[in-house]
Every structure is written in structure tokens, then in C-alpha cells.
Amino acid sequence: MPWKKSGAMEQRTEFGLRAMQTLNFRALCQQYGISAKTGYKWRERFWRKGLAGMEEESRRPKSHSKQLPEEEVCEIVRLKLAHLAWGPRKIRELYLRRHGEVASESTFKRVLERTSLTQKRRRRRAPEAGRLSSGREAAAVNEVWTVDFKGWWRNGDKRCEPLTVRDEYSRYLLEVRAVEDARSETVRKRFEQIFERHGLPAAIRSDNGSPFASRQGLLGLSRLSAWWVVLGIDLERGRPGHPQDNAGHERMHQDITRELEAVGECDQAALDVWRESFNYERAHEALGMRCPGEVYLASERKYEGTPEDLDYPKMCSRRVSPKGLISLEGQPLFLSTSLGGWSVGLKPIAEDLMEVWFGRLLLGQVNLATSNFFRADIRPKKLQMKQKKCNQ
Incomplete structure (x- = not known):
């Protein structure tokens, strides 16, 4: 005008x-x-x-053709209240799966912001993270599984400390189990059932705590991880005191903290319902907004039980006693009690010098003249480099 x-x-x-x-x-x-x-x-x-x-009035539209109906807004809020730890992108994907048509991601963000059901995520720069292993990262399903115990919480007089097992590539939760204790025998029974259902992975990543590893043992081997080696599973470990080396698994534990621990749920039925939702309802950005259950497939390596012993075709072998000893030229040589009952391979590499192998793991070298055993995990870098090449 x-x-x-x-x-x-x-x-x-x-x-x-x-x-x-x-x-x-x-x-x-x-x-x-x-x-x-x-x-x-x-x-x-x-x-x-x-x-x-x-007076001049604002030219901002009071409404628009794409404004969400009240029932759709209520449905968005209802889904968010059912999954408080999920962000707008995952809520939108769940809405799409249930109703077919869906508004834009920015619309979902705006609705949840107006209802104070979401907030901007604080981001921090991740520190450099190294590993005391090959640093393998999963490029396919069943290439690397991750395992840990979720930190315990109580509901009344009941303590819950679930064992969690996850496929790193697909994010599929293979197990969330409230076990009675963390002893090697108990965890091994659970893994036997997991292997029967899903087959064997190429590698398992864990921290350095019991029962997955032994802080003082040879190469950190425990009875449980030695059994994994016997089954042909490679070991991957994070650095002590660095949970970011298994970041994806720890992130999943945060979800359990917010969605189960915070409301006091600790029985197995609640864990099963949560695992089902995580695998088949919760979409993941890294998977192209697919759910883990849409990506994961059982391993082609079938579990056929535990072999009686390890075979070393091109080496001589010795059976490790329950006390962790082998006999070499009439002399007892201590290796590790974790290897008790299994055989190790002995490979001559020089006069009076032999390498000691357990499966694909180089344990160290033994000097026949002095009957001294030099552990691979505390030997000079030359021996450690040879171990790394063998694992590749």
C-alpha cells in the first residue's frame, strides 16, 4: 500500500x-x-x-495447509512418552512404520521441543582411543560381537547385573540376561545357548575384567576366553579404563540405564520386552534408519560343541595340566591355569629356542637351555609385531 x-x-x-x-x-x-x-x-x-x-500487523501466517492435526500431534507425544530416550528421528521412523504417512523430521523436532520432550544433544570431542588388539572393526554381521556386564542396580532387595551380547555391525542384541552370577561357568553356559541359536562370530570384543579376561594371566587369558580361542574365535580387547574402546556397547548400556534402571525394572521379562523393542522397533541412523532385526542374520559358522582338544599339525604339542604346567624335556614349565586341560603347540625357531602357541595366539618363547619362558605380552616389540601379523 x-x-x-x-x-x-x-x-x-x-x-x-x-x-x-x-x-x-x-x-x-x-x-x-x-x-x-x-x-x-x-x-x-x-x-x-x-x-x-x-496499526501494522504481523504478516506471519496464522495457519498453513500442512499444519498437523491435533490427533497426529498427540500420537507423536504418545510415542515419545513410550520411548523417552529416543530422539525425533527415531520417533519419526517408528511413526512411519505404524501409520505409513509421516510429517518431516523438522516437524517432529518442533512438536517435541514445544512439549519439552526433547533437548539439543551436548556433543564433546572424543579423545584418541587405541586398543591392545588388532583394532578390528566389523564390516559385516557376525564379524565382531561385543560383550559386557551392565552395571548393577537394585529393585528392593533384588540385584540386577545383566549380561549383554551384541553384534557390532547390525547393533542386534543377541542377549540381555539377568544371570545369577558372573562366574566363568555361568557365562559359558549362556554363550553355549547363544552359539546354538546364532552360530559363531569371527571375533569377540570385551573389556579386561573377569570373566572375559584375567588381568594377571598370560595374554590376559581367562578360562572363558581360552574356550573362545578353542572354538576358533579371535579375541579383541579394549584398553584398561577406556570404555570408549567399546563405545557402541556402552551407549547401549546408557539406554538400559534410562529406560529400565531408572524405573526400577529388573526381572527377565522386562529385559526381554526391552530387547525385542531395541531389535525390531528402534531404528538406527547408522543402519539407514533400519532396525537391527532387519539387518542381522545368523552366522554361517555353526556351533558343533566344544572340541576335545586343539590340533597342531606342524608342531609338537603338550597338554597343560590343571595347575597351568607343561613338561618340556623333563622340566615343568608354568604357562597359565586358564589353559588347563588344553594342548599348546611348540614350534622350533632356533637352536634351544621354541615358540609356544595356543590356537592362533603366540604365547611366547621358551629357552630350552635355561628352561626360561618369555611371555609374548611382556617381551620386546619384535615378538609383539610377529603376534600382530599372525592375527591379521
Whole structure:
């Protein structure tokens, strides 16, 4: 409207007063240089609101054609309340799966922000993380499984410390089990059932705690991890005190903390329901907004039970006693009690010098002249480099 920049309010007021009395409305509009449509608008506002109606109003639309109906907003809020730890992107994917048509991600963010059900994620720069292993990262399902115990919590007098096993590539939760204790025998029984259902992975990543590893044992081997080696499973470990080396698994534990521990759920039925939702309802950005259950497939390596012993075709072998000893030229040599009952391979590499192997793991070297055993995990870098090449 071509009102003069100076005194536009006065001109509109003058027009409003004259418009209420004029007999030739179009001529009045032409006198002020406005269209009849604009003139009718200002006359209507002057009649309804008086002088206040002559003020400029915001041009922001009061509504739009794509505005969400109230029932859709309620459904978004309901889904969020059922999954408080999920962000707008995952809530939108769940809505899409249930209802077919869905609004944009920005719309979901706006709805959840207005209802104070979401907040911007704080991000921090991750520190450099190294591993005391090959650093293998899963490029396919069943290439690497991760395992840990979720930190315990109580519900009344009941303690819950679930064992969690996860396929690293697909994020599929293979097990969330409230076991009675963390002893090697108990955890091994659970893994036998997992292997029967899903087959064998190429490698298992764990921390350095019991029962997955032994802080003082040879190469950190425990009875449980030695059994994994016998089954042909490679070992991957994070650095002591660095949970970020198994970051994906720890992130999943945070979800358990928020969604189960926070409400005091600790029975196996609640864990099973949560695992089902995690695998088949919760979409993951890293999977192209697919659920883990849509990606994971059972391993082609079938579990056929535990072999009686390890075979070393090109080496001589010795059976490790329950006390962790082998006999070499009539002399007892201590290796590790974790290897009790299994055979190790002995490979001559020089005069009076032999390598000691357990499966694909180089345990160290033994000097036959002095009957001294040099552990691979505390030997010079030359021996450690050879171990790394063998694992590749």
C-alpha cells in the first residue's frame, strides 16, 4: 500500500474516518492511491478495532495447509512418552512404520521441543582411543560381537547385573540376561545357548575384567576366553579404563540405564520386552534408519560343541595340566591355569629356542637351555609385531 513513509498511521486513520462517511468509496481509494480491496480491509479494521486497527500487523501466517492435526500431534507425544530416550528421528521412523504417512523430521523436532520432550544433544570431542588388539572393526554381521556386564542396580532387595551380547555391525542384541552370577561357568553356559541359536562370530570384543579376561594371566587369558580361542574365535580387547574402546556397547548400556534402571525394572521379562523393542522397533541412523532385526542374520559358522582338544599339525604339542604346567624335556614349565586341560603347540625357531602357541595366539618363547619362558605380552616389540601379523 503506497502510504507516505511519514505519517502513515495518520493517513490510515484519516482514510478510515472518511471511509465511514463517503458515498463514493472507489473514488476515495483512488485519492489515497490504494486498491478498493485494500480500502475495504482498512475500513473493516477501523470499524472493528477503531484506532488500534490502523496499526501494522504481523504478516506471519496464522495457519498453513500442512499444519498437523491435533490427533497426529498427540500420537507423536504418545510415542515419545513410550520411548523417552529416543530422539525425533527415531520417533519419526517408528511413526512411519505404524501409520505409513509421516510429517518431516523438522516437524517432529518442533512438536517435541514445544512439549519439552526433547533437548539439543551436548556433543564433546572424543579423545584418541587405541586398543591392545588388532583394532578390528566389523564390516559385516557376525564379524565382531561385543560383550559386557551392565552395571548393577537394585529393585528392593533384588540385584540386577545383566549380561549383554551384541553384534557390532547390525547393533542386534543377541542377549540381555539377568544371570545369577558372573562366574566363568555361568557365562559359558549362556554363550553355549547363544552359539546354538546364532552360530559363531569371527571375533569377540570385551573389556579386561573377569570373566572375559584375567588381568594377571598370560595374554590376559581367562578360562572363558581360552574356550573362545578353542572354538576358533579371535579375541579383541579394549584398553584398561577406556570404555570408549567399546563405545557402541556402552551407549547401549546408557539406554538400559534410562529406560529400565531408572524405573526400577529388573526381572527377565522386562529385559526381554526391552530387547525385542531395541531389535525390531528402534531404528538406527547408522543402519539407514533400519532396525537391527532387519539387518542381522545368523552366522554361517555353526556351533558343533566344544572340541576335545586343539590340533597342531606342524608342531609338537603338550597338554597343560590343571595347575597351568607343561613338561618340556623333563622340566615343568608354568604357562597359565586358564589353559588347563588344553594342548599348546611348540614350534622350533632356533637352536634351544621354541615358540609356544595356543590356537592362533603366540604365547611366547621358551629357552630350552635355561628352561626360561618369555611371555609374548611382556617381551620386546619384535615378538609383539610377529603376534600382530599372525592375527591379521
